[in-house]
Amino acid sequence: MGTPITTTGQLGPVLQRLRRNHGLSQAALGQKLGLSQERISRIERSPEKVTLDQLMTVLMALNAELQVAPREAGSQSATGPKAAPGKRSGEDW
């Protein structure tokens, strides 16, 4: 049910969709949070440059939350996963 965000770019559209599903304009949402319309716009356009704090504020207003989840499928750090050989057990979640 959660929308996975692997790159920061993916977040903007999600936020926008969420907001619109709530029938809110940027100005309206902003008002609820004491933020300007411009600010909301920027948050939706470049969420990567947003402080977690502020992102959270917006998400709360939209009845959403963040989740930290294990990364799906194919990707592995090219520089060598190596997940601590001798240490604790296997699964890292």
Place this chain on the structure above:
Amino acid sequence: MGTPITTTGQLGPVLQRLRRNHGLSQAALGQKLGLSQERISRIERSPEKVTLDQLMTVLMALNAELQVAPREAGSQSATGPKAAPGKRSGEDW
């Protein structure tokens, strides 16, 4: 499977656990990312003050990702949900 983050404070411990499950010290993780041990410490201690950008970087290194999900259970904005009466349908996810 994802760990829900409803307040920014909850994120720190999650990050720390994740890192440790990977058998990495703050210094080691930092090195992988070109960041100092001190920085990692700060990120784990006050993740709210971190840019999404940077959080993402850390999560990637730990094979994790973010998800945006509908908020669980009881919470509703006290100022009235009202989810756009006349507009599009019902469910807002």
Place this chain on the structure above:
DNA sequence: TCAATATATTCCATATAAAGCATATTTACG
């Protein structure tokens, strides 16, 4: 308990996010 390692904290300089304002651009609709 002592030493080694890991983590936290303070201070300072610099980069950049946040906020406000004006205005441009786009979108929705008569």
Place this chain on the structure above:
DNA sequence: CGTAAATATGCTTTATATGGAATATATTGA
């Protein structure tokens, strides 16, 4: 098409995150 609402963008100022160094504190293990 014309007009109004919604959204985006450039600019300036201010607040704050980032980064580095030094150092304190805590944790772990012999």
